[in-house]
Amino acid sequence: MTSPSSSSPLRLGIAGLGTVGAGVIRLLHANADLLHARTGRTIEVVAVSARDRTRDRGVDVSGLRWYDNALDLVSDPDVDVVVELIGGAEGPARALVEAALKAGKPVVTANKALVALHGSALARLSADNAAPLLFEAAVAGGIPAIKTVREGLAADRLLRVGGILNGTCNYILTVMRETGQDFASVLKDAQDLGYAEADPTTDVDGLDAAHKLTILAGLAFGRPVAFDSVHVEGIRHIGADDLAFARQLGYRIKLLGLARMTDDGLQARVTPCLVPQHAPLAQVDGVFNAVVAEGEFVGRIMVEGRGAGAGPTASAVTADLVDLARGQAITLWGVQSGTVEPVRACPISVGEAAFYLRLRVEDRPGVIADITAVLRDCGVSLRSMLQHPADSETAPHVPLVLVTHRTSEAAMQAAIAQIDALSVVTDTPVMIRIEAA
Amino acid sequence: MTSPSSSSPLRLGIAGLGTVGAGVIRLLHANADLLHARTGRTIEVVAVSARDRTRDRGVDVSGLRWYDNALDLVSDPDVDVVVELIGGAEGPARALVEAALKAGKPVVTANKALVALHGSALARLSADNAAPLLFEAAVAGGIPAIKTVREGLAADRLLRVGGILNGTCNYILTVMRETGQDFASVLKDAQDLGYAEADPTTDVDGLDAAHKLTILAGLAFGRPVAFDSVHVEGIRHIGADDLAFARQLGYRIKLLGLARMTDDGLQARVTPCLVPQHAPLAQVDGVFNAVVAEGEFVGRIMVEGRGAGAGPTASAVTADLVDLARGQAITLWGVQSGTVEPVRACPISVGEAAFYLRLRVEDRPGVIADITAVLRDCGVSLRSMLQHPADSETAPHVPLVLVTHRTSEAAMQAAIAQIDALSVVTDTPVMIRIEAA
Structure with a gap:
């Protein structure tokens, strides 16, 4: 058990030499001694495939076999493991991974779109050909999220999983909150x-x-x-004032991906959420990611770390290689084949939550009465309200912020449709779920 | 690769039926379907050993073979894996684990003292007999800390590791901060x-x-x-006023265990620390634990969750069983045998940090001059000072709080010795490291 499956070198063919590919080569070089100690083997790159042979990537690729066609890595008998770092759910990345698995070669990839869209078929290919497909780097960069969920929490029945899964959005929302700038200008800075x-x-x-x-x-x-x-919802509609209002109410706004198993099936959503400002997820700022999981026995676990970047992603890719070198590999979804059937999905309109609702309304008498009447008629009860006096910039339109008690999402959707139709409501209403996180 | 090493049942002999042992039995029963799906095998308890046969543990143990002597679990041919939940670094727990490994039987344990004190010898026994020894539950309860460090971060050179590793201390410090009560009374409540x-x-x-x-x-x-x-230092000497002073200075006090690799060897210490109040570790309150690790490529990872309790600990113990059932097991320290030699330790007086220093002094002119002269003479420079007026309870003794710039621990120790000897200093000085965390 305690010895690796082999003491021969583990020989890699890497497809894609962007920042992550170059990072993996750099890591393998820098930590060669340590990787040997931990696996009893050397892990070495023997071949690569990338578009531009001449580009300076900051790593020496001169001694490596070079293929213009990534598929040639599969047929190279010296390549034990194919490392796919091309990206994209289709095209050459998909073709390469499928070909490698069919040839019985283990694959390590950082390709989230590929696994998300074709995981089911890839799991079959992997099982049928006894070729592991590992993808730790596909979720939350350097955070060992896959290992935590599939192995660390493998004993427990999980109730929900998710977290802050996109560093770009988290960075933008953090800077918007800290500086009061709007989405467009923070995005521009983030691009720069x-x-x-x-x-x-x-x-x-x-x-x-x-x-x-x-x-x-x-x-x-x-x-x-x-x-x-x-x-799926993004963050383009979140205003700088939403972040300020959330703060006044004791919350922060985070883009959360959360999947919950309910009696009616799986509810999975990516949406901006209000999170209580002292909740652990609320503290995760900037480009950091965090993965939360909640199980019946284990309770709540949260892992945070860098969700992107050459170093963290290279660490995750190479951790998969260490697993392979140590002879460790489990099935794609962590279950034995045969038991795999797609999960039943539950519409997101099923279930309850509290909501934050931000409107822009005309600043005249009776407006609040009109709006609260709609909410009452839809069975939505209010917990609090913020109204700000008109200022010179926005008058005669003023923001009106309402926070509801727990209510059904369906009732809320119905109320929003009616409120949006009121002539005193001047902009599309913004509705944000409140999550205990 | 993707099939477990066997489809036959994994049969357990459990020694120790306290809250954790009962929790494991409850979990195995509650999640039997799921464990079978994840491993392709059933995981079943066939024998137990505990002192009291008649005690009601809330789980049914009536159908199980019962041994008064835990060592009999090793010789029972129906026991594939010995689960040691007796506890204690010596005595029956140690004897059982050693006997099981010698007999080539895998062992799963939650026993931190045993692994901490005898890990080196146990690693040898485990390797020599090809019998895995797994101990996920020994560190930070339900948090998959072992797996995160030994596998998830296996590609990276770690610079430091540690965190909030004791829920009792974290609970006491949290309540002291929140209520202003002193150590003794919060401890009493925690015991109740x-x-x-x-x-x-x-x-x-x-x-x-x-x-x-x-x-x-x-x-x-x-x-x-x-x-x-x-x-090792504990928290008995931390006063309620230290928590209040720390808060005024923008910090929280946490008992941290931190190990750092330096050019001069490993520095490992468990001490109360001041942590900036917005640092992730500062947010981990109550009975929660958190493990941090920092690597050259991956950067900083933090995992938080429940560090104790029947449910979380049972989850960790059973995750080890899932690993075994899936045919996954690596060497005790995560390296191939032969490369294992004890790490060189570096005295904790080597290195620098900023420090918090709380004195009780006589409330009369010249005291501050005397104390700051000692610090100056030892080469310790001050960053800030808090002095509170005497109140009726403590007068004529008043607290004096000093925060230093980064300075060597050796200089600080020398200064403290001299300050303690001053007649105007009425209590033993309290010195707390400041960690960026």
């Missing part, structure tokens, strides 16, 4: 700093977090989760 | 609530945290750490 992509859609519209939540939920509940069953 | 033992020594004097730190450091640095090389 390299914390947001030129095309920020995947991050700020919640898709990246949804990919990660899909994977985490699949692991927590031992079954593939259909990506399109995850309800 | 079951958060502290009748004999609280192991917890409040830091030994329990030191056991856990010894284990974590061994895993982080891949070598056994001598328990007596860990510097």
Whole structure:
């Protein structure tokens, strides 16, 4: 048991030499002694595949076999493990991973979109060919989130899983709160700093977090989760004043991905949430990620760390390689094949929560009466209200913030539709769930 | 790879049926379906050993083989795995674990003292007999701390590891801060609530945290750490006013176990520390534990959760059983045998930190001059000072709080000795390290 499956070198073929690929090569070099001590083997790169042979990546790739076509890594008999760092749910990344698994070669990947969208088919390929597919780096960067959920909490029935899964959104919301700047200007700064992509859609519209939540939920509940069953909202509609109002009410706003197992199936959603300001998740700021899981026996666990970047991601990719070198590998969803059937999804309109509701309304008598009448008629009861006097910039439109008691999401949706239709309501209402987190 | 090593049942012999033992039996029963799905095997208890056959433990043990002598579990051919939940570094627990390993039977234990004091010898026994020894529950209860450090961060060179490792101390310090009560009265309440033992020594004097730190450091640095090389202080000397002063200065006081690898060897200490109030560790309150690790590539990771209790501990014990059932097991310190040699310890007087110093002094002119002259002569420079007017209760003795800039621990120790000798200083000085955490 305690010896690795082999003492021969573990030989890698790496596809994709961006920041993460270069980071993995750097880590393997810097920590070669330590990796040997921990696995009893050397872990060495023998071949790579990337587009540009001449680009300076800050690491020496001169002695390595170079393939223009990543698929050639699969047929190279010297490659024991394929490391896929190309990215993207389709195209060359998918083709490479499928080919490697079919050839019985273990794969390590950081590709969240691929696993989120094709996890079910990949799990079958992996099992059928006895080729492990490891993807620790796909969720929350350097945080060992996959290992925590699939192995560390493997004894417990998990009730929910999720957390702060996108560092770009968390950074933007943190800076908006701290500086009072609006979304667009903070996004611009984040792009300049390299914390947001030129095309920020995947991050700020919640898709990246949804990919990660899909994977985490699949692991927590031992079954593939259909990506399109995850309800996804981003943060573009959050105003700087929402962050200020939330603070006044004792909350912070975080983009959370949360999946809960209910009696009616799995509810998975990525949405901005109000979180009590003293809750552990509320303290996780900037580019940091945090994964929470709650189990019947273990209670609540939270892991926080760097969710992106060359170093943390390289650490996660290489931790998977250490597992392989040590002869450790388990099935994709952490269950024995045969028991895998897709999880039933529950509509997000089922269930209750308290809500924050921010409106912009005309500043004249009777407006509050009109709005609260709609809420009453929909069965939504109010816990508190903030109203700010008009200032010169926004008058005659003023913000009106309402916080509800726990109410059904369906009732809330009905109320919002009617409120939005009121002529005194001048902007689309913003509704944010309140999560105990 | 993806199938377990066997599909036959994994049969357990459990020694010790206290709250944790009963919790494990309850969990195995409650989650039997899920454990089977995750491992492809049933995990069943076939035999137990405990002192009192008649005690009501809230679980049904009537169908199980009962041994008065725990060692009989080892010779029972139906027992595949010995689960040691007796506790204690010596006596029956140690004898049982050694006998099981010698017989080639895997062992799962929650016994931190045993692993901390005898880890080196047990690692050899485990390797020599190809019998895994797993102890996830020994550190930080339900938090998968062992797995995080030994596997999740296995790719990185760790610079430090530690955290809030004793829930009793964290609970006491939290309540002292929140209520202003002194140590003795909060301890009494904690004992009444079951958060502290009748004999609280192991917890409040830091030994329990030191056991856990010894284990974590061994895993982080891949070598056994001598328990007596860990510097240990408890929390008895912390006054309610220290918590109040810390708060005024922007800090909280936490009992931290921290091990750092330095150029001169390993520094490991369990001491109360001042932690900036917005640092993640400062937010971990009550009976919660948190483990931090910092690596060159991964940066800083923190995991928090419940550090004790039947449910969380049973979750950790059973996670080890899931690993065994899945055919996963690695060497005790996470390195291949042969490379294991004890880590070199560095005296804690080596190195620098900022310090909080709380004195009680006579309330008369010239006192501050006398004290600051000592600090100056020892090369300790001050960053800030709090002095409170005498009140009727304490006069003519008043507290004087000094915060230093970074300075060597040796200089600080020299200064404290001289200050303690001053006739105007009426109580033993309290010196607390400031950690960035």
